[in-house]
Amino acid sequence: MSEVAGSSGAEEPEEPEGRERTEGEEGDEGTEGAGGAEGAVRAEGPEGDEDPIALRIEQLVLGSERRYTPFQAARAAGVPMELAARFWRAMGFADIGQAKALTEADVLALRRLAGLVEAGLLSEAMAVQVARSTGQTTARLADWQIDSFLEGLTEPQEGMSRTEIAYPLVELLLPELEEFLVYVWRRQLAAATGRVVQAQDDDEMVDRRLAVGFADLVGFTRLTRRLEEEELGELVEAFETTAADLVAAHGGRLIKTLGDEVLFAADEAGTAAEISVRLIETLAHDETMPELRVGIAFGTVTTRMGDVFGTTVNLASRLTSIAPKDTVLVDGDFAEELIGDGDAPESEAEATAAEKAAAEGGTGEAAPSYRFALQPMWQRPVRGLGVVEPWLLSRRT
Template sequence: MSREGPRRPTAEEIGLLLAGAPASRTRTEVAAGAGVPQELAERVWRALGFPTHADDAVAFSEADVAALTRVRTMLDRGLLDEPTVVRMARALGQTTARLAQWQAEIIIGHLLPAEGEPSDDDVARVFDTARALLPDFEHLLVHVWRAQLAAAGTRLLAMADLRPETTPDPRSETAPGRVATPEAAPGRVAMAVGFADLVAFTRRARELDERELADLVEGFEARAADIVAAHGARLVKTLGDEVLFTAPTPARAAAIALDLAGTAELRIGMAYGPVVPMMGDVYGTTVNLAARLTAIARPGTVVVDSGLAEGLAGEPGFEVRGMRRRTARGLGVVRPHLLRRSSS
């Protein structure tokens, strides 16, 4: 007697499993249930990255009411104002959307066959695995978020403590034993910024198939993330063939760069100075200068600006050699320096 195989789960079943609650309310009902003006509710949903539904579409759950009620509580207590709530929602939405997509790709890529259409058995296996993993993933997500929040707060406080009482010129000569710390104006902090770039990426992309190219990029990003984390710094973002990282001190940034530049596949440019942290990214002249220095660097080398070179004065393990002055687009004439490990 034959037995039927596992039934392919429906889209509704998958949505219920992952969302945790069935859709039972319209967007108007959610706003009313949470006591939040409809216009604010829609701004929050858009910031979170949720699609806009028709007024009579039953697309929200009791969990959405609970979430929006928490937003109203934060506003009522005066902890946040509406613009800040929307900015926080946008940060949460954009970050978790990428995280969810990335995790789904990893799990599906692990469980589904690389070739051909997945069978009902394959889809059912993904569904059952997601159901088994979801509680642990949810707990781990909150744990890692809190740990990363603590690390971010510690970094920002540490960089604030490094702000000088005076306002030295980041490109000026410094007295012996003194590290030049560029002034960080309100809203700006002084830090080291580095770009690591894969050499000849366009040519290599033409030579590799899709799977090999994906392995190359993932391997590069994973190695960069591991090295940056090991030195207590932050990987700000990855751009396929390039990563952007920040560090609170020139010495820590130099250690990261030299660990990364272990092969001729990379070239690295770094600068030290004030930056504007915004939306999890960093902006400003220091960032632009680091990018320009990356273009100057030859494969397998690390090029830094004068501010970072001065910050390494007296630091053991590093050797900095001045290069000829160059014109950096949009920044004028700069004095690059070649960073190496000290031979002593």
């Protein structure tokens, strides 16, 4: 993590004689001197000097050199220091006291975010949420790119260190990755906006009815004791990649990955059912993977910063924990939704009778094409949620 935002008790920058401090420059304890720029790298050499190559890479990535302390950056942006500190910390930038580590890019970003508040387009609380969600998402992305991508492409060469190879590589990749990031973000923004526009009312934009599912690797704790770290990392990456691809391909949304577990959501029960059954089928044919279990619930879900919360999410998690290996358990609301949409019959007896009648030509109607079968299970208590009646979901053959 780069060190950028200041800590309380740091020495303040020298002010011109006779100049009065502007509003916000003397903040509450804990915000004084806070500032932010993830690229403020502190790669110190043997004598405490910063690594010149690291500084060159930082300047290349940020597009400008260090010029400002946190107080100076906030003043240049015309933003109170206390608000600037909130933004920087929301973005995940560490404290740097009063080091001169900020750039024109930091000032411009701060000015733009504060400008959205001044224009009334965002409340201050919403602007902080924007900063936090963006910071958390891009921090993970940057870590992944360095750990799994750049590191693999910068193997030390004879006569050159890894950092010496990294600079020209970053110089070549940076504009391409930046354009690709913006493209993917715009695509995702368009999809998310479309979902909001299709909402029935304003309340549904925040509290929506969704199918929420957890897919969990069985016996993962035992695997951590048996596999080497590298093998375990490869297994987790393969699982997350398979899950992410299947969720996206069939119209769901991957909410987050938790190592041995993924959380996904879908607008329709049929979409979630297809994803869950395909996950079971795909991993069952992979001998390197452990068994999988999936739990799905349907109901009102609160969405915040790309995550989902509420009783429906908790129920899906509990169903996953009680599901037998290589099975999918769903709740009653999900079963009703699936039946109502015509994706599953109310009972296999009903489906068999309809198919038989259609085959004999007695009704003159085609047999219904159900994709899934539902089998009611015994009612059982679920911790924190009372008694539920799970249904076993499977594909009809």
